[in-house]
Amino acid sequence: MNLQSSANEPAIELVGIDKKFGAVHANKNINLSVGKGSIHGIIGENGAGKSTLMSILYGFYHADEGEIRIQGRPVSIRDSQAAIAAGIGMVHQHFMLVENFTVLENVMLGAEGGQLLAKGVAGARKELKRLETDYGLEVDPDALIEELPVGRQQRVEILKALYRGADILILDEPTGVLTPAEADHLFRILQVLRDQGKTIILITHKLREIMAITDTVSVMRRGEMVATRKTAETTVAELAELMVGRRVLLRVEKQEAKPGPVLLSVKNLIVKDGRGVTMVDDVSFDVRAGEIVGIAGVAGNGQSELLEALAGIRKPVSGEIFIDGKPVEAADPALLRQLGLAHIPEDRHHMGLVLKFEEYENSILGYHHDPRYGRGAMLDLDAIRRQAEEQIAKYDIRPPNAQLKTANFSGGNQQKIVVAREIERDPKMLLIGQPTRGVDIGAIEFIHRRIIEMRDTGKAVLLVSVELDEIRSLSDRILVMFAGKIVGEKPSDADEQTLGLMMAGIAA
Amino acid sequence: MSTASVPLPAWINYGVIPLLNLVLAFFFSGLVVWAIGENPFDALNFLIQGALGRGDAIGFTLFYATSFIFTGLAVAVAFHAGLFNIGAEGQAYVGGLGAALVALSLDHYVPWYVTMPFAVIGAALFGAAWAFIPAWLQAKRGSHVVITTIMFNFIAATLMVYLLVNVFIVPGKMAPETRTFLAGGQLPKLDWLMALFGLKLGPAPFNVSFIIALVMCYLVWLLIWRTKLGYEMRTLGVSPTAAVYAGIPYVRTVIIAMLISGGLAGMMSLNAVMGASARLQVEFVAGAGFVGIAVSLMGRSHPVGIILAAILFGILYQGGADLSFEMPNITRDMIVVIQGLVIFFAGALEYMLRPAMVRLYQTATGK
Numbered sequence: 001m002n003l004q005s006s007a008n009e010p011a012i013e014l015v016g017i018d019k020k021f022g023a024v025h026a027n028k029n030i031n032l033s034v035g036k037g038s039i040h041g042i043i044g045e046n047g048a049g050k051s052t053l054m055s056i057l058y059g060f061y062h063a064d065e066g067e068i069r070i071q072g073r074p075v076s077i078r079d080s081q082a083a084i085a086a087g088i089g090m091v092h093q094h095f096m097l098v099e100n101f102t103v104l105e106n107v108m109l110g111a112e113g114g115q116l117l118a119k120g121v122a123g124a125r126k127e128l129k130r131l132e133t134d135y136g137l138e139v140d141p142d143a144l145i146e147e148l149p150v151g152r153q154q155r156v157e158i159l160k161a162l163y164r165g166a167d168i169l170i171l172d173e174p175t176g177v178l179t180p181a182e183a184d185h186l187f188r189i190l191q192v193l194r195d196q197g198k199t200i201i202l203i204t205h206k207l208r209e210i211m212a213i214t215d216t217v218s219v220m221r222r223g224e225m226v227a228t229r230k231t232a233e234t235t236v237a238e239l240a241e242l243m244v245g246r247r248v249l250l251r252v253e254k255q256e257a258k259p260g261p262v263l264l265s266v267k268n269l270i271v272k273d274g275r276g277v278t279m280v281d282d283v284s285f286d287v288r289a290g291e292i293v294g295i296a297g298v299a300g301n302g303q304s305e306l307l308e309a310l311a312g313i314r315k316p317v318s319g320e321i322f323i324d325g326k327p328v329e330a331a332d333p334a335l336l337r338q339l340g341l342a343h344i345p346e347d348r349h350h351m352g353l354v355l356k357f358e359e360y361e362n363s364i365l366g367y368h369h370d371p372r373y374g375r376g377a378m379l380d381l382d383a384i385r386r387q388a389e390e391q392i393a394k395y396d397i398r399p400p401n402a403q404l405k406t407a408n409f410s411g412g413n414q415q416k417i418v419v420a421r422e423i424e425r426d427p428k429m430l431l432i433g434q435p436t437r438g439v440d441i442g443a444i445e446f447i448h449r450r451i452i453e454m455r456d457t458g459k460a461v462l463l464v465s466v467e468l469d470e471i472r473s474l475s476d477r478i479l480v481m482f483a484g485k486i487v488g489e490k491p492s493d494a495d496e497q498t499l500g501l502m503m504a505g506i507a508a
Numbered sequence: 509m510s511t512a513s514v515p516l517p518a519w520i521n522y523g524v525i526p527l528l529n530l531v532l533a534f535f536f537s538g539l540v541v542w543a544i545g546e547n548p549f550d551a552l553n554f555l556i557q558g559a560l561g562r563g564d565a566i567g568f569t570l571f572y573a574t575s576f577i578f579t580g581l582a583v584a585v586a587f588h589a590g591l592f593n594i595g596a597e598g599q600a601y602v603g604g605l606g607a608a609l610v611a612l613s614l615d616h617y618v619p620w621y622v623t624m625p626f627a628v629i630g631a632a633l634f635g636a637a638w639a640f641i642p643a644w645l646q647a648k649r650g651s652h653v654v655i656t657t658i659m660f661n662f663i664a665a666t667l668m669v670y671l672l673v674n675v676f677i678v679p680g681k682m683a684p685e686t687r688t689f690l691a692g693g694q695l696p697k698l699d700w701l702m703a704l705f706g707l708k709l710g711p712a713p714f715n716v717s718f719i720i721a722l723v724m725c726y727l728v729w730l731l732i733w734r735t736k737l738g739y740e741m742r743t744l745g746v747s748p749t750a751a752v753y754a755g756i757p758y759v760r761t762v763i764i765a766m767l768i769s770g771g772l773a774g775m776m777s778l779n780a781v782m783g784a785s786a787r788l789q790v791e792f793v794a795g796a797g798f799v800g801i802a803v804s805l806m807g808r809s810h811p812v813g814i815i816l817a818a819i820l821f822g823i824l825y826q827g828g829a830d831l832s833f834e835m836p837n838i839t840r841d842m843i844v845v846i847q848g849l850v851i852f853f854a855g856a857l858e859y860m861l862r863p864a865m866v867r868l869y870q871t872a873t874g875k
Contacts, residue, residue, distance in 0.1 A: 334755030335755070343753070347749075351753040369736060377735045377737060378734055
């Protein structure tokens with residue numbers, strides 16, 4: 001590791017950056033200096049201000065106060081064009097690629113070099129070749145983006161930035177969509193880039209990545225830069241504590257599971273997606289009372305469709321689902337809720353919540369026919385608000401205001417609204433998709449404890465998550481899904497490498 | 509984050525901004541009036557006087573407003589369920605058939621207050637029936653309700669002409685209309701209500717259906733914000749995926765929302781058919797169904813907003829007619845231009861002034 005990097009002259013300096021959105025103080029007097037040719041990590045909980053800071057650096061927002069210096073020179077970054085001109089490149093969490101364009105076309109997009117394409121194409125092809133050999137970033141320039149695996153698509157994003165002459169590369173949560181193997185490959189690329197003199201800023205909330213790859217690391221909390229450390233001189237525990245401002249349990253403490261009778265059973269289930277592609281391919285498994293079964297897998301291998309089929313949202317093509325030994329007749333979420341099946345969906349923004357509704361309205365979504373919330377055709381708003389306020393208190397949902405629009409809660413609190421609604425119904429079975437995606441560490445801990453409690457009170461829990469750490473720490477059994485099939489079952493103490501290989505479809 | 513997500517207090521959102529939009533609309537209308545060589549201030553004066561200056565003027569304004577409340581509510585109910593009902597025009601037209609059938613069958617035998625509830629039901633049933641086919645096609649076949657309701661407006665127009673010319677026409681008469689209803693099939697005027705304010709209604713056809721319209725406003729408010737069905741409709745309207753997740757039946761909710769919407773549109777005919785002309789005539793809806801779209805948009809699909817917007821359009825209709833009478837240079841088409849500008853500024857450009865207001869508000873409050 002390059003430990004002198006921070007002693008080098010800084011590639012980029014932020015001095016006294018301050019940004020407010022209305023009453024929200026997103027960045028408070030941020031000072032940061034990143035050494036040339038180093039990998040600098042920025043970690044922090046959701047809402048800590050990381051994204052705002054990077055958006056200021058990339059010209060999406062304008063800082064209210066403060067100065068940005070690049071290679072020692074103060075610069076004004078008014079928009080992303082100015083950022084590119086200053087040598088800053090950004091790889092977004094959600095790729096900004098045109099799916100039905102080729103790699104070459106995507107790299108050129110916005111830098112075509114004239115009205116006629118031919119000349120630009122030839123130049124771009126040559127430049128791509130050079131970048132490939134210099135940095136080991138091999139991609140077929142004529143491949144269509146939609147046909148590339150996610151890891152390759154990300155490489156195209158990096159190439160795009162380099163093609164525009166970026167010396168400073170910002171990566172925003174780059175490993176969220178990658179398999180462990182792909183993530184390792186990305187890290188190797190980043191190291192090559194660093195050794196060639198590029199400066200890299202890595203934004204993440206995964207402590208493991210920070211430890212594995214960065215030279216220096218800064219921690220943000222509630223809009224402030226609370227600490228900067230040399231990675232070699234810090235520990236995961238210290239960083240976690242700095243992030244949340246108190247000690248956190250990184251592993252969930254739980255007792256041995258006491259599995260009871262089978263509550264949820266799936267036999268030869270086949271599910272197709274909207275385009276008619278088979279996403280769940282002949283899957284069978286059981287979930288018993290009092291156990292958590294985790295489904296590990298890289299996103300897009302059929303877990304989402306499986307969960308939707310079990311929740312009655314997507315009609316399976318064939319196969320059977322049994323609840324309490326009785327076959328489920330129809331794909332009907334309302335019927336399944338009556339049978340005691342609760343569902344925390346993967347996508348809380350589009351499924352689990354109606355963001356335009358007030359909080360209390362969301363606290364009954366799916367359960368609005370319950371007589372507790374009103375007799376006959378009418379809704380009893382007082383009763384609904386009362387139980388919403390009870391949930392807010394019990395789950396520490398902030399701000400504690402049942403009449404606030406749901407969109408105005410942070411991601412973690414939104415997730416708590418969903419978790420509270422589903423768990424407080426005291427269901428027999430619980431389907432959970434990505435329970436802590438985009439949720440900060442404090443809330444993760446809370447949600448994990450609730451899930452364990454559900455198990456300990458004899459519920460059957462099926463957990464789908466792309467976070468392998470989460471699957472491993474919560475599950476009693478782990479099923480690995482690859483290309484629509486369950487490729488194997490492992491106990492919860494299976495090591496990461498084995499699971500990673502299975503998730504990549506390499507070993508069973 | 510942009511200014512779009514900065515919350516503003518209600519008095520700015522629902523008071524200052526709509527008012528400024530209206531002022532802008534009148535400013536540009538004034539420019540148009542000035543451009544054709546008339547004095548805009550005189551024109552405005554004629555418009556206001558024509559709509560609100562006398563008892564009968566107010567009566568006409570409220571008569572128009574009554575029709576617009578019904579059609580505005582119709583569009584709003586569908587809109588809450590995520591459906592754009594462009595077919596209020598046709599539904600109101602066919603609703604008139606329901607009202608007329610009730611009036612024609614009962615007016616010999618019973619007084620108006622016995623006829624009225626049946627007429628309300630008849631108008632609503634026929635309007636709802638006309639909305640049912642587009643609703644079913646949307647729910648079951650995915651045929652877009654915007655397209656089908658537009659087409660059903662045309663079908664309604666030809667169907668009604670056929671019925672009036674071939675079935676309902678009074679033998680020996682030339683006009684394609686039913687016979688005149690007797691008092692038992694008419695809705696009485698609200699002279700007494702105007703008298704309370706010391707005004708004389710005169711010839712204006714302001715009638716009991718205004719009260720029915722206000723009752724419907726309350727019922728729509730109750731439906732949308734206080735019932736389980738309204739909750740399901742709003743969920744479907746805002747987030748169809750969340751509705752699926754919550755087990756809200758799509759087909760049922762879409763069809764019911766459209767039936768209610770069509771029923772409300774149908775009730776518009778009570779005002780025109782039983783309240784004003786006392787017979788079913790060709791083209792009696794006269795665009796009220798389309799004005800309902802603008803009214804609902806301006807009123808933000810809320811009954812209170814719809815009442816206010818309906819009165820505004822009532823003023824434009826009645827005052828506009830008076831204006832074109834007083835200033836022959838300003839034709840009916842010019843009035844449509846002015847109405848268009850109001851829709852443009854108050855409806856379509858609703859958020860144009862918002863960013864500026866946010867900045868002003870932030871400076872003023874020092875945030």
